[in-house]
Amino acid sequence: MKYKITLLLACLALAFVLPCGAATLDDCFRAALKQSESLAGQQELVKQASEHYRQALAAMLPSLNANFISYNYDTTQVGTSSGFVSNPSSARLTLSLPLFRGFRDFAALGQTQNLTAAQRQAYSAAALQLYGDVAQAFYLVRSLEDDLAIRQNEIGLYDQRIADLERRVAIGRSRQTEVLTVQVALATLVAEINQDRAALAAARELLAFLTGLPVDGRLQDDIGLPDRLDPPDIYLNRLDERPDVKAASLETAAAQNDLDIARRAYLPSADLSGNYYFSRSQSSLMNSKWDLTATLSQPLFQGGYLVSKQAEAESLLRQSRLDFQRVRRLAEQSLRTLYQQVACELAQTRDFKVAAQLAEENYKAESADYLNGLVTNLDVLAALTAYHDTARAYTAALFAAKSDLGRLRAAAVLVELPEPKQ
Numbered sequence: 001m002k003y004k005i006t007l008l009l010a011c012l013a014l015a016f017v018l019p020c021g022a023a024t025l026d027d028c029f030r031a032a033l034k035q036s037e038s039l040a041g042q043q044e045l046v047k048q049a050s051e052h053y054r055q056a057l058a059a060m061l062p063s064l065n066a067n068f069i070s071y072n073y074d075t076t077q078v079g080t081s082s083g084f085v086s087n088p089s090s091a092r093l094t095l096s097l098p099l100f101r102g103f104r105d106f107a108a109l110g111q112t113q114n115l116t117a118a119q120r121q122a123y124s125a126a127a128l129q130l131y132g133d134v135a136q137a138f139y140l141v142r143s144l145e146d147d148l149a150i151r152q153n154e155i156g157l158y159d160q161r162i163a164d165l166e167r168r169v170a171i172g173r174s175r176q177t178e179v180l181t182v183q184v185a186l187a188t189l190v191a192e193i194n195q196d197r198a199a200l201a202a203a204r205e206l207l208a209f210l211t212g213l214p215v216d217g218r219l220q221d222d223i224g225l226p227d228r229l230d231p232p233d234i235y236l237n238r239l240d241e242r243p244d245v246k247a248a249s250l251e252t253a254a255a256q257n258d259l260d261i262a263r264r265a266y267l268p269s270a271d272l273s274g275n276y277y278f279s280r281s282q283s284s285l286m287n288s289k290w291d292l293t294a295t296l297s298q299p300l301f302q303g304g305y306l307v308s309k310q311a312e313a314e315s316l317l318r319q320s321r322l323d324f325q326r327v328r329r330l331a332e333q334s335l336r337t338l339y340q341q342v343a344c345e346l347a348q349t350r351d352f353k354v355a356a357q358l359a360e361e362n363y364k365a366e367s368a369d370y371l372n373g374l375v376t377n378l379d380v381l382a383a384l385t386a387y388h389d390t391a392r393a394y395t396a397a398l399f400a401a402k403s404d405l406g407r408l409r410a411a412a413v414l415v416e417l418p419e420p421k422q
Contacts, residue, residue: 022220025138025406028211032134033418035212039130042123046420049116056112060105062097091278102267103260111257118250123420124243128410130210135406137207142221143399144200147392151193154388158186161384165377178377185381225346225401232339235412239332242413248320248327255320259313265306268298331411338408345401352394359387 023031033039070089098105162182168174208215239245274292299306366383369375409415 022218023211023213024220024222025135028138028207028213028219029131029134029415031211031213032130033127035210036126036130039123039126042119042126043420046116046119046123049112049119053109053112053116056105056109060098060109062095065094065096067092067094090280092280093276093278094273095275096271096273099270099272101269102264104264104267107257107260107264111254111261114250114254114257118247118254120420121243121247121250124417125247127417128243128413128415131410131415132407134207134210135410136403137203137210138219139221139399139403139406140203141200141207142219143396144196144203145219146395146399148193148196148200150388150391150395151189151196154189154384155186155193157384158182158189161380162186174377181377182381185385221402223402223406225349225398225405228346229339229343232336235335235339235408236332238412238414239328239335242331242411245324245328245331248324252317252320252324255313255317259310259317262306262310262313265309266299268296270297271295335408335411338404338411342401342404342408345397345404349394349397349401352390352397356387356390356394359383359390363387 068089068091162179165174165179165182169176169179204215207213208217272292272294274290276290277288280288363380363383363386366375366380370377370380
């Protein structure tokens with residue numbers, strides 16, 4: 001009884017550690033989010049941008065510093081009757097407060113906010129790209145698995161065909177060459193199966209690399225194909241929701257902030273600083289405990305530096321606007337192209353499904369006609385090859401349509417995305 005309880009507890013522990021059942025596309029995507037180093041690196045960029053915002057905010061706040069100063073100099077030629085000490089020192093607290101910077105600090109704060117938001121959108125864009133990669137690898141594995149299943153079924157039909165022909169040869173109704181013809185086709189099929197197994201192993205390694213899941217894990221396709229796509233406007237209306245478009249827009253806003261900073265550099269700046277002294281020596285103000293300083297500064301001439309910085313910022317803003325237009329046009333073009341591709345693949349899948357059904361009926365009819373002596377063995381073999389070729393073409397078209405449909409959903413931001421961690 002004791003050993004049974006121990007075994008039961010071990011099984012329960014494994015149930016929590018090991019994934020149960022087959023992995024769906026969503027399961028693979030969630031695993032890939034944890035596995036991807038690129039996505040983790042993009043998340044670090046988001047954290048760095050957030051720290052830049054905090055740094056810009058800190059520049060607007062007061063600063064408090066403790067200072068201790070000790071002077072040492074040669075006193076051999078200095079008399080001591082004057083009362084001065086030989087190594088004067090001072091200890092104080094200094095409070096500095098920026099009062100006015102021509103609103104440059106507010107523009108800098110807005111710039112860091114926009115750049116942080118742009119990094120968040122870049123993270124989302126990387127996650128969408130990862131979803132498309134996982135969908136392609138997932139459906140490549142499923143397509144090759146179904147292709148192998150079709151070929152295994154074809155081997156069974158060849159074996160049955162050879163057995164039937166050998167019985168007919170034994171009674172003199174068929175020739176031995178007919179058996180050899182089918183055996184040649186069977187040997188060729190076995191060689192092609194080995195090639196498909198190698199392709200399947202490579203596809204599984206790719207999926208395992210992306211997701212970190214076991215190479216030999218089972219997959220479950222739980223996503224069906226629609227009869228037809230929604231109108232293209234449904235996808236195109238979400239163009240401005242794409243992370244890459246949003247990121248380009250935010251980078252343009254940050255470039256505008258940079259231009260604001262350059263323009264406001266012509267304005268005066270004002271600062272306030274105060275000191276509280278704990279000790280003060282060798283000074284006529286040694287009994288004074290505090291002082292306060294107000295500074296007003298107006299830039300007049302800096303060798304054309306400010307003019308050049310403004311011209312540079314204007315150029316960067318124009319470039320950023322052009323980049324935004326290019327990114328948006330490319331996003332629209334990719335959406336339209338992918339939409340048309342998926343629409344054609346859906347129609348192709350429907351046509352191949354009908355063709356596969358007709359090819360199966362044709363093979364059955366050819367087999368019956370052969371028994372009645374109406375067709376030759378080559379006619380039956382041709383019908384069998386056409387049947388399985390059409391079935392494999394249908395499978396390939398089916399999973400290609402599912403893969404590209406996943407990419408289309410990702411491109412239209414119809415996939416639930418994670419938020420970068422703070």
